[in-house]
Amino acid sequence: MVFKLDDSISFPDPRLADSDGLLAIGGDLSIDRLLLAYCHGIFPWTSFQDFVEIHWYCPHERFVIFPDEIHVSHSMRTLMRKQIYNVTFNNDFEGVINACSRLRIDERGAWLGPAMIEAYTRLHEQGFAASMEVWRQDSLVGGLYGVCIGRCFFGESMFSLEPNTSKLALICFARFFSENGGLLIDCQLPTEHLKSMGGRLISYDEYMRIVNLGMEMEDEDT
16 A cells, blocks of 8 residues: 655554555655654655655565674675775765766666755755765775664665775775664665675564664663
């Protein structure tokens, strides 16, 4: 069943989403609505060239990486030892999100259009979105970005302009996140690329247990 959202900042029970995860259409990309969505495992995912209204998804199973379980292959260890790249955190959010968009803008179903970029940039300015950047000298060659709530990170997109630079961004982020008390990296949907790095499916109920725990732990620390 797919619900139609109105102007109120609310969502139906995510467990009522269709088998493909589609829960609702409509609403807006305001900071309050986005934060409420992510707190319940819901995310916007709309082919902006095909649809005007926003589509909101919440898969019944969630593909995640636990930060301390990130798999680093032999080839990636070799690459990291060479120290070809410099990796930074939250140094160029705008550069990362725009690079993610440019690489996919001509693809069928592209979702990271101007409205999405503006919305996540606003989240970043309010401290709720972050990026990891990979540099070769002064050139941005890889990275990822996502939403930070409590002790969970909801990954949105990543890019590579050179081989394995998105993998490097994810490995470095997972290690950084683990060292700072992070509990879970939400990858939303499974890919072979992320499976090879330690990703696995968990139930929505288990996912929400960890998300809620992360918010409780963050509240205790503030």
